[in-house]
Amino acid sequence: MSTPRVAVIGAGISGLSAAYDLTRTGADCTILEKQPRAGGVIETRVTDGCTLECGPDSFLSAKPAALALIKELGLEGEVIGSNDHQRITYIWKRNALVALPEGVMMIVPSRVMPMVKTSLLSWSTKLRMGLEYFRRPGESHDRSVAEFVTDHFGEETLDYLAEPLLSGVYGGDPAQLSVGSVLPRFLEMEAKYGSLVRGVLAGRSKGGAAGPLFRTLKGGLSQLVDALVSRIKMRHAYVETIERSGNHFRLRADGNWIEADQVILACPAWSAGRLLSGCDARLAELLGSIDYSSSLTLSLIYRAADFDGKRAGFGFLVPKKERQRLAACTFVGTKFSYRVPDDRIVLRCFFGGIADAAILNETDDSLIAIARQELRRMLGLTSEPIAHAIARWPRSMAQYTLGHRQRVEEIRERAAAIPGLYLAGNAYEGIGIPDCINTGRAAAQAALNCGW
């Protein structure tokens, strides 16, 4: 029996993980990537001695898939954790930066005194949080994040905790996002305990994961991309269409036809939908119906000696209610060691989201002016940056809106009806890097299980 040919479309972390598993197991696998660079939204640049993450900067330690892959690739010695002893995140509220109270798990308070003392929330919200402890299990069902959070803790918690925290992950609108898909653990807690506070406290008493909240690689996440790329076969070509021909596939890439026995679509769902329109119109439609938000990062490098702004821990988030354009800002050198030399300060500004895709059309000069004007207002920063890096990510973050689970179930069913076709990426079961690695590796495993 000849070695099957597998085409993986998209060299983001999902596709690279799939191609790595297939290649090391002996498949004849080629990854097709339209950009001249692999990694998708993972991109590390080094400027003026600073390691700048243009896309993701780390992954959640609690999800083991990324660390497991890093270990397999022999990069364990490069892993660093976030400097959690310095972790303070601020929220911009009524013209001031207010520290996020300690012990808040996304939206759920788990410590009394920090909540009592904080000026982030009013007394009525604090009282409501206290009373939530006594909520009993009742009917629990999927609904919007906005409805869920308001139901448990009131509107202020939605505006000043849930919305800014989630907007960094999804760039989405809590009124559209499904709590069952975005915060599944909280929905489970609601079903079991009624109260989220009691659920979080019960989880904590069982002992949570030790170690830093986030992990990354000393030289940036591109180290992971490079290690994967060195182990696989890649071709830079834009895949225009996919046809099913007998029991195999034909892909047109940059005008040339490529034959494959199996195909893993590891590109965004909107791109996968376009490619499959000739194979299954309903599948294409479902894939195309998954919304995506766009985002943009702007890293500004300052001489530390010139920096005249307030230092704000790991950084700050700007709730939509208070937002002009800037959604979040990270003090890179405080969050992670090895990234920024002592004589530099790097601010990573995050823009975009479902409500402000238009920011991607601004010129570089205009973006820098917008960021500087907002940083002046929030940090009192007037110093001039000495260098910068800008990355635009159009339609890059999948939105798990209401009905997402059912949509994905139907997508999976229809894809399964096309033998040899598999889907991976951030559109389905999780948007974080570990989730994407899981989808890539699961797709590779499914292809391998197909019985070559």
Ligand SMILES: Cc1cc2nc3c(=O)[nH]c(=O)nc-3n(C[C@H](O)[C@H](O)[C@H](O)COP(=O)(O)OP(=O)(O)OC[C@H]3O[C@@H](n4cnc5c(N)ncnc54)[C@H](O)[C@@H]3O)c2cc1C
């Ligand atoms: C700014 C930003 C910050 C983030 N921060 C974090 C973070 O800190 N931690 C975390 O865990 N996650 C973070 N995420 C989310 C996470 O990084 C992404 O969900 C994940 O990297 C997506 O990987 P992917 O391989 O599924 O998709 P992508 O990275 O989007 O890769 C898809 C690839 O497919 C290619 N492609 C598309 N269509 C075609 C075609 N027709 N032919 C050929 N190639 C094609 C694209 O060029 C691209 O390279 C962040 C995302 C963004 C945008």
